[in-house]
Amino acid sequence: MEPFLAVVVGGLFAAGLYMILRRSIVKLLIGLVLLSNAANLVIFVTAGLHRGVPPLVPEGASAPLHTVADPLPQALVLTAIVISFGVLAFAMALVHRTHAMVKTDDINDLTSTDS
Amino acid sequence: MLIAVLSGFVLAVAAPWVRQYTGRYSGWVIGLLPAGLTAYFASHIPLIAAGETLRVVHPWVPGLDIQLSFYMDGLSLLFALLISGIGTFIFIYAGSYMNKRPDLGRFYVYLLMFMASMLGLVLADNLIALFVFWELTSVSSYLLIGIDHKSETARKSALQALLVTAGGGLALLAGFILLAAAGGSFEISELLSRGDVVREHGLYLGILILVLIGCFTKSAQVPFHFWLPSAMAAPTPVSAYLHSATMVKAGVFLLARLFPVLSGTLVWSVVVPLFGAATMLTGIILAMRQTDLKLILAYTTVAALGTLTLMLGIGTELAVKAAIVFLVVHSLYKGALFLVAGSVDHGTGTRDITVLGGHAKALPITFAAAALAGLSMAGIPPLLGFLGKEMLYEAAAHADWLFYAVLFTLAVVISGMLHVAVAAIVSLRPFIGQGQDTPVTPHEAPFAMWLGPLTLASLGLVFGLLPAMAGDALLVPAMGAVYGVPIDYQLTLWHGFNWILMLSLLTLLAGVFVYRSRERIRARLTDADPWINRGPEYGYFRALDFLNWGAQWQTRFFQNGYLGNYLRILIASTVVLVGGTFLLKDNLSLAWQSGSGMRFYEVVVAVLMLAAAILAVERPSRLSSIAALGITGYSVALIYVLFSAPDLALTQILVETLTVLLFVLIFYRLPRFQTLSPPSARRRDALFAVSMGGLVTVLMLAAMDARIAVPISEYHIAASEPLAFGRNIVNVILVDFRALDTLGEIVVLVLAAVGVYALMKLYPPKSEGQ
Known part of the structure; x- marks a missing residue:
């Protein structure tokens, strides 16, 4: 499954980058979401995929009884999901404010610090 | 000998205060140091005249075979005496000549630094130490020539001297490294007896050319002679010192020093x-x-x-x-x-x-x-x-x-x-x-x-x-x-x-x-002026102009203020450099085969995810685009569910819901999608995006087989329950093993929240005309 998902993630990356390259400032936000999802999947998929073995220790045991999925990439991705949400919220507020102030949604109009 | 060399630097720090407290006698007071140094060096005359040499070694960077070593023989003693002896008179003279100037204290600082660097240069035994002192003389002479920093001529001359001599210094460094490679030592005292080895070595010609460039720039040989007369912008005592015993003699000194070798x-x-x-x-x-x-x-x-x-x-x-x-x-x-x-x-x-x-x-x-x-x-x-x-x-x-x-x-x-x-x-x-x-x-x-x-x-x-x-x-x-x-x-x-x-x-x-x-x-x-004006100095200014022009051109090209341009340059260089490395290295294997096999429903989820992403890109209306985006996010959550990551799935679902809500809430305040770029630009961007996406796929496939050590998570799995008393290992990692990361994450969230609040709620008071 990993090679197949690698191709899908590559597609997500391409989609996100394409949106970030657009001049419409709103599309940039959509690209940002796609990119963060893709980046999270890169970490998750490259670490190797395992079905039905979540990294949990059964009650009464001191360690999992069988091989479990690697918990470290999961912890990293968890942090990344939350942070990318924070970044997205900030970017949205920024775009909103920018649009309110300079009345344009074309990034190419934003080439100087003075409007 | 170390103290003798470094004393100038030490006194340099205190010079402005000496100047303040001794007033018009400051030149005499500071002159005591070079006078003392002259006496110190003169006391070595009998020893050296008897044919002895003196070598003192202090460890500096032992790992690289670099020592702060000093070597005194007839040549270095002669130079040391000239530097400290003439220096004495220069300080006394300057104290009177520049007595009225408010920057005399600063002047002493530079001049003492300069004298000390020069002493270090002539006494150094290690090539690298010599080079360091060599560049120190360039830097301190730059400060001395440009001491009238309000005058444009002074600044220009100082920069000219610095560029020419420090530029030559770079060649010299390369020459020194080759010389050490050929002669098998960084110590001049050892190289002096290995002249035959160096001269027979294949690198000899390279060494000679590089060292000569260094010496010729420093000692103002044709065609680098122009910086020396320009350096006349310095106060007269500096010129006297620079010209008689120091700086420009450094190049000649080095020629003489390496004479037995080269x-x-x-x-x-x-x-x-x-x-x-x-x-x-x-x-x-x-x-x-x-x-x-x-x-x-x-x-x-x-x-x-x-x-x-x-x-x-x-x-x-x-x-x-x-x-x-x-x-x-x-x-x-x-x-x-x-x-x-x-x-x-x-x-x-x-x-x-x-x-x-x-x-x-x-x-x-x-x-x-x-x-x-x-x-x-x-x-x-x-x-x-x-x-x-x-x-x-x-x-x-x-x-x-x-x-x-x-x-x-x-x-x-x-x-x-x-x-x-x-x-x-x-x-x-x-x-x-x-x-x-x-x-x-x-x-x-x-x-x-x-x-x-x-x-x-x-x-x-x-x-x-x-x-x-x-x-x-x-x-x-x-x-x-x-x-x-x-x-x-x-x-x-x-x-x-x-x-x-x-x-x-x-x-x-x-x-x-x-x-x-x-x-x-x-x-x-x-x-003959028109002819002379076309000389090497003209070439120097043309080269400087060309450099500035080149810098402007490349700044305009790479940083033209358009976001898309920056991104395309980043993407293109990443694809070319990383992708190029892949093509050149043939021992990297791509993990097209994998052990986990493919299940039908997994493929459906993955295809759904990609299809929704493509929809999100190409839908012309905002709402459908956001809906497609939501589908992608939930599909990602499903992937997490299917592959043993329940915590991730939970977080992803929560965040995705919030994201969609946020988008819907804020988007009706934002303009509708517009098609701003022409089709050709869209095709170009698509090419950039797809090539980068392809590179990511290749990187992932290469990375999967690349593990070379036991993952640290095995420790996490084993220690989670006994040490941290938690049975959800991912949670334990987040709040225990890597708690500091999580703290950082919380800080980021708080900052983002403050930022969002500020952007939404705080508006500057309306100024006139708005």
Whole structure:
């Protein structure tokens, strides 16, 4: 499954980058979401995929009884999901404010610090 | 010896306070340090004269075989004495000359740093240490030349000196590293005995060229001579110091230092003397063209440096002897004459030789110093200069090949002739005959300002009368150190009636003739100005312009202010560099096969995810785009569910819901989607995006097989319950093993929240016109 998902993630990356390259400032936000999802999947998929073995220790045991999925990439991705949400919220507020102030949604109009 | 070298740096730190508390005697107080150093170095004369050498080693970067080691033999001792001895008079002089200037304290700092760096340079045994001191002299001379930082000329000249000498310094560093590779050691004292190995080595030519570039830039050889006259922007004491004993002599010093290692080959004997002769003639001819005392002297320094290079290039025993004697001759008269120029400037308010004249009565002591130094410069017996000139002629006449012997004899005689004329111009013209009115009523310089020039000039006379005094103790050991084998030699003023003496007389007569027709020669040379202005300095400015133009062009190209442009450059360089590495490295395997197999429902989820992402990209309406985006996010959550990551799935679902809500809430305040780019731009961007996506796929496939160590998570799995008392290992990692990361994450969220609040709620008070 990993090679197949690698191709899908590559597609997500391409989609996100394409949106970030657009001049419409709103599309940039959509690209940002796609990119963060893709980046999270890169970490998750490259670490190797395992079905039905979540990294949990059964009650009464001191360690999992069988091989479990690697918990470290999961912890990293968890942090990344939350942070990318924070970044997205900030970017949205920024775009909103920018649009309110300079009345344009074309990034190419934003080439100087003075409007 | 370490303390001796570093004391200058230490005092430099305190110099401004010394200046403050000692007032007009500051020059005398600070002069105590170089005076003490002179005494310290002089105490080594008997040891060195007996043929011993001294080596002190302090560990510095032992891992790289770099030591802070010092080595004292005849050559380094001679230079150390010149630096500290002349330095003493320079400090005393400067304390008086610049007494009124508020930046005198700062000036002392730079000058002390400069002196200490110079001492380090001549005493260093390790090539890297030498290089560090070498660059320190460049930096401190930059500060000294640019001390009038409000003047554009000063800044420009300082930068010019820095760029030329530090640029050459880079070549020198490369040369040193090659030299150490070829000779097997960074220590000069060891390399000195391995000259044969270095000369036979395949890297010899590279070493020689790089080292010569370093020496020639520092010692202002053609075509790098232009920075030296520009450096006249510095106050006179600095010029006197820079020209007589330090800075520009550093290049010559290094040539002499490495003489036993690098000289003796055909390339050396052919190339080095040619540069020297060209520099000698260029310098002395251009000196005839100037009317400013300091500029005349600056060009004669260029000529003197050329002479020294010529002698070292000829490389016979005679030539080495001549080089050492002439080095001392030049240091003494040049130091004195520069200080005289400063005193004349101080006493009359001008340095223009077409205005000056007849001031011998007003400045008697300065005139005495000038006359003595001038006689030495002209090479008139019984001064040391006479001896120096005789030796130059003899050495040139005995060059290895007949052609070179004729060529160089001619060159030194012409140069000697012009030297006579220039000596008369700078040391007689201001004092005798008739002059015009000067801006200041002529008056003699104070004691502190004639002590130095008079002492230095008198030394030329004393050494001339008693050549053995300086010769046996100082000069002969230095000659031996340069030549590589001890030299037994007796310096005498009188070489007997021979054809060299005839040549000397001829020079003198011709010199007087040139002096008498100096106005006509100057006019002729001024006619050649357009041609001279196209010289190397013009090339320097063109190169600088080109550099600026290139920097502007590439800034405009890479940073033109358009976000898309930046991204495309980033993407393209990543794809080319990383992808290129993949193509070049053939031992990377891609994990197209994988153990986990494919299940139908997993494929459906993955395809759904990609399809939704494509929909989100191409939908023209905002709402459908956001809906598609939501589908992608939930599909990602499903992937997490399917592959054993329940916590991730939970978080992803929560965040995705919030994201969609946020988008819907905020988007109706934002403009509708617009199609702003033309189709061609969209196709171009698609190409960039797809190539980057492809690269990510390839990277993932390569990374999957690349694990080379036991993952740290095995420890996490084993330790989760026993150590952290938690059974959800992912949670334990987040709040326990990597708790600091999580703290950072919380900080980021708080900052984002504050930022969002500020952007949404706070508006600046409306200003006029809005």
